[in-house]
Amino acid sequence: MGSGNFISGDLMADIAASAPQSAAQSRDAYLDMVRRKRMYGGILLVIFIAFLASGWMLADSRNAGGFWNGLPNLGQFPSEVISEAWEKRAVLPGRFIEFLPSLIETINIAAVATLIGGLMAVVLSLLSTRGLARWPRLIPVFRRMMDAFRAIPEIVIALVLIYILGGGPVAAVVAIALHTGGALGKLFSEVAENTDLKPVEGLTSVGASWGQRMWLGVIPQVAPNWISYALLRFEINVRASAILGFVGEGGIGHDLKLAMQWGQGRYDQVVAIFLLLFLTIFLIDRVSDHYRNRLVKGN
């Protein structure tokens, strides 16, 4: 008992003696660490800013017109376009109607590509999700397939297919659909990973086939999130379809390119196309936002 007291007392004294010292030490170490962290952060920040600044300067030097030379001209083109369109404002409604068919073609390209790509994504994602896959050994194959679809930019496929198919909207549809299949497949598979497997087990116990298990056990669970992603993708695809038209063929993008090449004298067409595109994208953005909120949050 006595020796126990002695030992513990000695220990206490030892701790008491060392406590302020270790507190000071750890405070120093902490401050040191903070200082070091800040220094590293600062160095990284400086390097990053230097990278960015030199990058802008390099890009500026490789540009045909410099940044500071171009800046005063920034308003020139819009003001030219708007003033010409204002003079011809009487014909603008007619122009809207004139370009409506190509706008519809652009939207159709995006919609069909989203539908086909979405269906591809459904199949690919189910085949590449752990726990759901039909052939678990082939999961990496399907994953790499989706990676490859995502990696190929749409323009590459579109331009090659235009050459082979001789123009038309099909090239753009295939290009966008492939990319959509890869991009949505990844998102779909992330959603499918979080599904509750109990309905699937239940269906297995009554002898359902793989297709039935997916259709009845998984799809109802993931449908709201999947549709929400698909709507977002549709919005992205409308933009992509317009750009592909500008670079390649078909739709309102192509009309815009023709009007731009003509230049002055057809700026009323340019304005009409700009406005149509703006209104369409704005509308789709709003509508898809609304429905996505409803789908994900449930009314």
Place this chain on the structure above:
Amino acid sequence: MTATLSSPLSEQITATFARRRLVALAVPVVIFAYLLYTFFAFDIPGLAQRARLDNAAILLSDFWSHKTHVTRNNRTGDVVVAIEGEGKGTYPPGKMPDWVSIDGGVTTVDLGTGHIVTYDDAGARLVVPGYGTIDIRPEGNGLALTAPEPLPKWINASDTRIAVTTPAGRFNYTKSKVETFRYQAGWELFFFTLDSPFHGKSLLQLVSLAVSGDRVYPDRSNFSAMVQDVWTNQMWRHSDVVWALFETVLMAFLGTMGAAIVALPLGFLAARNFNPLGPLRFAFRRLFDFIRGVDGLIWTIILSRAFGPGPMTGALAMAVTDTGSFGKMFSEALENIDEKQVEGIRSTGANTLQRARFGVIPQVTPVLLSQVLYYLESNTRSATVIGAIVGGGIGLLLTQAIQTQKDWEEVAYYMTLIVLMVMAMDSLSGWLRKRLIKG
């Protein structure tokens, strides 16, 4: 009593089920009807006529092979051997490939597997094993063809032009010239062009040349001469391609980071918990909507009018477009932060800037970083398209190569490079995300 209650309930449920079944059936029907409509709107039945499968065959063969033209001008009698028929790929006189021999007025082309073409003063002869000899002579204003009858489908003969297609190569005879095309595997002249002293050497020979001291050029080492010759290759333009790839990545990097830096303070101004001024908040929100609504395509066109073609225009276009998206996402992320941390920092007497720096930034950094990295990835892809519009980067080279409609091996090369570039940027951003966010 239970009966009176359960009857309307069961009716109600039956009705709901009936409605649901109808919807479940109607959705596929509507989708099918829409696809049917687009099937005709896109004129898919007419696709078979428009499709140029021969173009597809040319494209596919150029992916893995090259062709060499052996051309004789029938008026002057000059024979030119050129890879892909390009001036830069022309063999100098006296240095012909071993399958072409020129002996006075007689040129013999050995296409392999017994196919032999001979040009001489009388005309040209083509020996096809298993078929016989095709003999062509100019006669009056047209061409005379002597070949075993009946003529097979792979010989296309008219008065002015005779074309023969065999597995070993193609042959074309017109009044003005006679051409033979030989297809060989690989991309010829990929490293060294014909004017380089290193052309036609094997890898082993090249290594020994690089290591040993016998200098081809006295003023520099063999290795630097090799690098120089590859870098300035006129056929494949490696230096231009590397610059173009770099420009594309640069556009994506500058556009994304520029947008993120501009959007961060704007995001604070548009977030409910940081900006108490409702109208100002509303104005910023609508500004973001406006920027996003005016599509990237339109921004690109407007900016390229002011700044001219080049990578900076592309970077600026991306920066403007993404400022709208980032502004919206950043402000939403800022509105969703945990207020307790800010409260804690406030209790120590921190001012607004310090509260933002120590209470908010650490919370939102992972969210913002992952969004920025995701956009960097997707912008690397968009930079190809935007490059095609503004005239910079690999997108420009790709569209140019496609528009000329003959350099398909270059198209294949650029496509491969673009896919590799996108994959490299994907893994880089994935690696950064892991390092920066998950710690």
